[in-house]
Amino acid sequence: MPLSRRSFLAMQGGALGAALLPSGLLAAVQAKTPPLPPLDDWDKVRAQFRLSPDYLHFAGFYLASHPESVRAAVDGFRRALDENPFLIVEHGMFESDAENLQRKVREDIAAYLGGHQDEIALTPNTTTGLALVYHGLPLKAGDEVLVTTHDHVVHHESIRLSTERNGASVRKITLFDEASTASIDGIVARVHAAIRPQTRVLGITWVHSSTGMRLPVRQIAAVLKDVNRDRDEATRVLLVVDGVHGIGAVDETIADLGCDFFCAGTHKWIFAPRGTGLVWARADNWARLRPLIPSFSDAELYEAWKQNRAPRGPNVANRITPGGFQAYEHQWAMGAAFRMHRQIGRTRIAERIRDLNDQCKRGLAAIPKVKLHTPRDAGLSAGICCFEVEGSKPNEIVGRLLARKVIASSSPYAISYARLSAGLMNTPEQVDQALAAVREATKAAG
Template sequence: MPSRRNFLAALAAPSILDAVQPGRVHAAGFGPIPGASPRIAEPAPQSVPSWPEDSDPAYWDLIRDQFYFPRTEAFFNTGTIGAVPRFVLERVIDDMRLTESTVARWDYTERTDNSISGYSPQLPLREKLGKLVNADASELALIQNATMGMNMLASGIDLKAGDEIITTDREHPGGVCGWQMRAKRDGAVWKHIVMPQPANDPEEIVRLFEAQMTPRTRLLAFPHIVSPTVVVMPVKRLVELAHTHNCLAIVDGAHGVGQVDVNLHEIGCDAYFSSPHKWLLAPPGNGMLYIRADRQDQFWTTLCSSEWDDHKSGMYRFMQYGTGNQSLLMGLDAALDFHFRIGPDRVRKRIRFLADRLRSGLKQIPGASINSPVNPEMCGAMTVYSVRGVHGADLEETMWERRRLRPRSMGDPLGVRHSCHIYNSEAEVDAALEIVSDLAKQHA
């Protein structure tokens, strides 16, 4: 019986996306990626361009071709959700089509590829993800998003009345509400530090956490990168602080993976969760939960199915969510291949370069304020800024109306949050700066 993998060759029909974008020359995206999973390596039936040479001066321009949204629009809101490359989306769609085409052939034995997620350990994919974040496959669970990871941790740990949890005052609900629920349900005490605004001194943040700690403190839960003010936190120092006081350190890494270097064994945290649909450009519906090998037994499984009590297979017990879409995992796999093909360092350098260009430009504009860190140690690929006299929502709207640029309003007084990713260009950043400059003059 042919495996689902071999069956791909028979599916030569053009993809739905080719059909809706008739003008595209290479709608199927680039050719094979060396080392990618075998199904990706099979070239699409029509000829596709090869990957640009690393030294090609048009490299990023060619990478831009990998995205569906028109070149006349600039997407600066990866902080909410990343744009999925063609290579990745085609893989998901092809895989869903393949699943439907071969559904009758699936005999539930090991001879055929699995058609659903939620019941299998997905070890090769966890290993691939582990290479990016420096963790063992057994320390990673594939879940749906950061919110799910935070809830699994918050609901899974034993807490008594009076036990303290310390967070910041700038948490996303998907990083904090599970802890608030434990405070209400069990009488645990949820405390938070007030983040400096803007934050530019990592040691100050460490001191603020330390000042809140008491003998009842059980854990520090903080973001790797703060959602509304985009502070890259001194995670390693905070983990050391927690451990010095015999507390757990739990990191909300929703924005970490794909934006900054995430080396989990080096950070040393006890748990970390992320949303690869943001900076890793994976399709939504993918999440990552890490618990350090020697801490896993401190957490109950709270979403339980057959393997819920298997403590010998690492994080597999946290992946028991019932029937899920296997093709979305294929999308995560393809997103990792895409990321590795460009190179994690190269991605980080590029997005940081664009964000630095934006910050340098903003510093030259009287009337513009950067409301996120400027200390390079605490900066990533996002910037929050405002123009005196202009509400964040108006700034966002003006950017769209004038030049089709899409940052995201954070309201007053923060302004807009502007995320730079590999699909952005110097010209797009400069267009944003021109608008800021013009508005600042108008409101001077």
């Protein structure tokens, strides 16, 4: 168990812990981390990334390239950990709440999401967050989890693994027949019609990596609010959102979206270190969950263990944050990525992503033999453009684009499409070049 007697005393407010603190150690890490340069134009933002100039990067949403400020934060924490692993981890994790480095990360995240730092659990990715939520919910035989056919494998698998244990049933619904012609009213009506008395959870994905569809989460949450008016606390339908392709790409205050549990990796659009993510929920929803993985982030757990008793109080976000030592130089550097987003501005970022992808969708739709699947409506799309080319498999198109130095991807779903995704690392000129490559690739299809 990593919590030393010294840390334990310190967590209780004991003076002994404070006297032994390696004071100034973390301030020194911060001092070695250069401040963010002004990011007031897109060239300066693009210069933050070390992406190979040999390619046009249109799969940036897959896994983040660390920007300069994140690399500097990772390097700073790594150096400190390499020099003093014991002192740094004891001090950064277990001694004082005010200096706790996970708390500092959560404060940076809360400033971006809205809400409060203690509503956030830190996870290594979206997958772990979804698994912790679905396994933590008090589901039982007779309860139903409603999910959609559009969600990622890790969402469906989290539900399958959880319901195989607890006996709840699962039903998958389709929210639209064709993403390209879907409407907000149509989607909302299908959600409404699908809810049954035994439905306890609705799982959805904010931005689909299958089609690029962005769901109207607020309107879906409003439907559930209506349904829940006639239900008591134990039978409420809870809204679980896989938000990984919305966070960092869409201008929303996530804490206000209306979801009960928001799970996301932060190693895609947010550009936080690889292997980082979060779950956000309000205190009453955290209180519903049963933790699955022992945590190092809640002092009460350790105290209860020492005294051989059950932990006191309701479940909280910190009890869901997986414990065991982590790649702390990555986790603690998450804050740098959220600060970068705030410095550039959430609205500016979302507008840039919208403009680049609008250009991309317009161009794709005009190419003969290309069928664009992502809605043209900016309200129903974000940063992913999915398309197919008559006569070619998605992977063949991706291969032909790669031969032209354009990195695209294909969606890993039963029905797969080719994808181009424009992000902060791209320019309008690059979008035109990628479109020209698609045009050539479709000609190569014959």
